[in-house]
Amino acid sequence: MPKPIYVLSGPNLNLLGTREPEIYGHQTLEDVRKACEARAASLGREVVFRQSNHEGELIDWIQEARDKASALVINPAGYGHTSIAILDALKAAGVPVVECHLSNPAAREPFRRRTYVALAATGVVSGFGLASYELAVEAAAGLTR
Ligand code: DQA
Numbered sequence: 001m002p003k004p005i006y007v008l009s010g011p012n013l014n015l016l017g018t019r020e021p022e023i024y025g026h027q028t029l030e031d032v033r034k035a036c037e038a039r040a041a042s043l044g045r046e047v048v049f050r051q052s053n054h055e056g057e058l059i060d061w062i063q064e065a066r067d068k069a070s071a072l073v074i075n076p077a078g079y080g081h082t083s084i085a086i087l088d089a090l091k092a093a094g095v096p097v098v099e100c101h102l103s104n105p106a107a108r109e110p111f112r113r114r115t116y117v118a119l120a121a122t123g124v125v126s127g128f129g130l131a132s133y134e135l136a137v138e139a140a141a142g143l144t145r
Helices: 029-042 055-070 079-080 085-095 130-144
Strands: 005-009 045-052 072-074 097-101 123-126
Touching: 005 029, 005 055, 005 130, 029 045, 029 130, 055 072, 055 085, 072 085, 072 130, 097 130, 123 130
Parallel strands: 005 045, 005 072, 072 097, 097 123
Antiparallel strands: none
């Protein structure tokens, strides 16, 4: 089996299910984890699923992925719009990157319309709630068959 697909989630996504449910839905991060694991398993793949509220911790995991992952799925949350350091880490990762968002940031406030992460991503999946993650895992698996 190829190396696992790292699925990383950024700040405030630990609050999924209770955080602005009208935007992000009622499903929890645990639901997202199970859905990603199931989609990966259906494709004969594994995920390493992690969430952090801390930029440096996310960067450490992206660096870890250089050796340990076949591909990276990342929902950078608010850091996507601000973090050049995460962009730099992704550019150095040497594995395909798929960016994902539960909501469709392009249809929200102007400051959400651009993410730095997109500059390092092969593609972006946005607006499908939990399914954005499933689709991103599928895309990542396809990029690393
Ligand atoms: C988000 C969109 C971001 O703009 C926001 O800061 C988030 C979540 C999403 O999944 O829709 O925290 O990444």
